Amino acid sequence: MTSTHVLWNKPTGGPFVSSLLYYQGLLYMATEVGIASAVDAVSGATLWKERLGGVFSASPVAAEGHVYLVNENGETFVLEAGRQFKLLHKNALGERMLASPALGGGQILLRTDENLYCTGRPALQ
DSSP states (O other), X not given: OOGGGOSOOOOSOSOSSSOOEEETTEEEEEOTTXXXXXXXXXXXXXXXXXXXXSOOOSOOEEETTEEEEEOTTSEEEEEEOSSSOOEEEEEEOSSXXXXXXXXXXXXXXXXXXXXXXXXXXXXXX
């Protein structure tokens, strides 16, 4: 890869384990030291960076204007997608969670070491 093909480069600070999330033109990430951030995908500019706490191994997911982050302590952080940090909800299951959430049909599936949880709208019959 030559420098003519690189649109932008960002020094370290991204996660080692979880994947980045591209959603509505932004990149979202959460690290192993509990810091979540959003980066403009066009310019590479960091838009916000917040300490949420905990260790994030699961990858973030998004739907319907929300970004979902889960840490290993079993805490789910629901953010409003966008250029400003806005924490909408923080929920704790009290169980270790390493897997990324799964989304579909208005529901969120969360897998802990011991259980599988489904939250959201009831499934259509």
